[in-house]
Amino acid sequence: MATExxxxxxxxxxxxxxxxxxxxxxxDVEDPATGTVIASVASASLGDxxxxxxxxxxxxxxxxxxxxxxxxxxxxxxxxxxxxxxSEDLAQAESLDVGKPVSLAxxxxxxxxxxxxxxxxxxxxxxxxxxxDTEAPTFAYTRREPRGVVAAISPFNFPLILAASKxxxxxxxxxxxxxxxxxxxxxSALLLAEILTDAGVPAGVFNLITGGGPEIGDALVRHPGVxxxxxxxxxxxxxxxxxxxxxxxxxxxxxxxxNGANLVFADADLDKVVQTIVSAxxxxxxxxxxAGTRLLVERPVYDRVVDAVAGAVAAVPVGRPSDPGSVVGPxxxxxxxxxxxxxxxxxxxxxxxxxxxxxxIELDGGYYYAPTVIAGLSNDALAIQEEVFGPVLTVQPxxxxxxxxxxxxxxxxxxxxxxxxxxxxxxxxxxAQLEAGLLWVNTWSALDPAVPFGGVKNSGWGRESGxxxxxxxxxxxxxxxxxx
Ligand code: NAD
Numbered sequence: 351m352a353t354e355x356x357x358x359x360x361x362x363x364x365x366x367x368x369x370x371x372x373x374x375x376x377x378d379v380e381d382p383a384t385g386t387v388i389a390s391v392a393s394a395s396l397g398d399x400x401x402x403x404x405x406x407x408x409x410x411x412x413x414x415x416x417x418x419x420x421x422x423x424x425x426x427x428x429x430x431x432x433x434x435x436x437s438e439d440l441a442q443a444e445s446l447d448v449g450k451p452v453s454l455a456x457x458x459x460x461x462x463x464x465x466x467x468x469x470x471x472x473x474x475x476x477x478x479x480x481x482x483d484t485e486a487p488t489f490a491y492t493r494r495e496p497r498g499v500v501a502a503i504s505p506f507n508f509p510l511i512l513a514a515s516k517x518x519x520x521x522x523x524x525x526x527x528x529x530x531x532x533x534x535x536x537x538s539a540l541l542l543a544e545i546l547t548d549a550g551v552p553a554g555v556f557n558l559i560t561g562g563g564p565e566i567g568d569a570l571v572r573h574p575g576v577x578x579x580x581x582x583x584x585x586x587x588x589x590x591x592x593x594x595x596x597x598x599x600x601x602x603x604x605x606x607x608x609n610g611a612n613l614v615f616a617d618a619d620l621d622k623v624v625q626t627i628v629s630a631x632x633x634x635x636x637x638x639x640x641a642g643t644r645l646l647v648e649r650p651v652y653d654r655v656v657d658a659v660a661g662a663v664a665a666v667p668v669g670r671p672s673d674p675g676s677v678v679g680p681x682x683x684x685x686x687x688x689x690x691x692x693x694x695x696x697x698x699x700x701x702x703x704x705x706x707x708x709x710x711i712e713l714d715g716g717y718y719y720a721p722t723v724i725a726g727l728s729n730d731a732l733a734i735q736e737e738v739f740g741p742v743l744t745v746q747p748x749x750x751x752x753x754x755x756x757x758x759x760x761x762x763x764x765x766x767x768x769x770x771x772x773x774x775x776x777x778x779x780x781x782a783q784l785e786a787g788l789l790w791v792n793t794w795s796a797l798d799p800a801v802p803f804g805g806v807k808n809s810g811w812g813r814e815s816g817x818x819x820x821x822x823x824x825x826x827x828x829x830x831x832x833x834x
């Protein structure tokens with residue numbers, strides 16, 4: 351098995367121990383590039399959820415709960431060093447599991463995950479409260495305290511980065527975690543559990559329950575021992591998670607789907623913009639929440655831009671994830687491939703025209719779909735209004751700035767949007783009016799652990815990255831002392 355050398359453990363990780371699921375449940379993990387089984391991992395039962403949450407509670411009451419921010423910072427910096435040492439293992443596991451080109455895993459996923467933990471390691475000693483001026487003769491101050499046990503639930507597309515973007519701030523703030531990765535892609539989380547342990551993260555601070563889907567996720571969110579829920583995934587499931595957390599009165603962050611609009615004005619640098627447009631939707635085989643999947647182009651340059659984009663898309667190397675030259679790999683699963691195919695077929699049936707792509711690619715029995723550009727759709731088409739989550743771009747012309755903004759804001763999502771223009775005043779004016787949490791000007795997908803990440807509308811609420819995320823993983827306590 352190709353994962354033998356890198357992923358040693360395939361069990362649950364609870365209270366610092368690797369252990370089989372209570373009912374001995376197992377789950378197969380597929381290689382999306384071939385459709386074959388590459389690993390079998392433990393599949394958690396409800397009893398394991400309970401055990402993991404209890405272990406996380408005990409860890410708060412133990413050594414971990416007494417550490418200073420500086421001590422937590424030192425441990426997290428050791429995690430960072432070990433992640434760097436094991437970067438190739440992490441990249442290989444992520445590439446195999448998700449089907450993403452290994453070059454992408456090396457360039458984006460691994461450094462992105464390391465960057466998250468490193469950033470929060472540096473913030474851990476700075477969780478300061480404030481002294482407040484009061485009318486009465488009192489001394490009043492605030493303390494920022496950890497929330498307690500965090501349920502961290504993540505999707506299949508960026509398992510490592512999305513685990514790290516929860517582990518970093520949660521542990522920096524002194525919480526403990528029960529992490530549930532997506533059932534399709536558990537491998538890098540198994541490696542992370544090893545790394546965290548080797549770095550000296552005490553037993554029970556990080557617990558991992560693999561396998562299981564709705565039932566296990568729901569039990570974790572509801573568990574009375576969980577104090578906060580950090581969820582990344584689809585809008586459909588996010589709604590359920592937010593409702594359950596609401597019923598249980600738990601703070602919850604939901605980072606959900608998107609269908610980002612990329613606005614290209616006639617004054618943009620049209621040579622540079624083509625590459626920006628293409629990578630904004632083919633990156634990670636289109637399986638990323640902040641993808642720029644709706645291209646809006648000012649009419650005078652519409653034909654020129656669409657032709658250039660179609661040419662560039664046709665030249666994108668699609669191939670095996672292990673091939674260093676591949677830019678696009680397979681989709682994560684047969685179900686995801688069939689979903690993309692259905693959405694494109696529906697787009698064509700409702701009047702759209704595939705300018706390029708529009709079909710599967712047969713290779714090794716893997717789940718490949720050709721990068722696709724669709725023109726001619728009306729704005730209410732499903733492929734425009736919904737999230738496709740595959741390498742599919744729709745293109746629409748616009749005549750005025752107002753129309754471009756209205757089209758961009760016309761869907762229920764609001765995660766990312768971009769403005770491609772040389773006019774600085776327009777860049778500020780338009781970004782201010784776009785309903786999205788992440789805005790890019792003359793670029794797309796530029797991310798940094800210091801810059802808050804998250805959406806509005808059906809793309810969710812809460813922010814990962816930046817000091818904002820760290821605050822979400824804490825609660826404020828006010829202390830008032832009588833000075834009379
Ligand atoms: P999904 O919503 O199907 O699953 C996400 C996670 O939720 C998985 O671990 C799953 O097992 C778990 N889950 C399922 N039902 C649950 C329930 N009832 N209670 C608790 N947990 C439950 O998402 P997916 O298909 O794995 O990932 C794709 C989606 O994730 C896309 O919509 C994408 O846009 C979104 N996403 C968003 C961001 C962001 O930061 N905004 C980042 C990456 C992916």
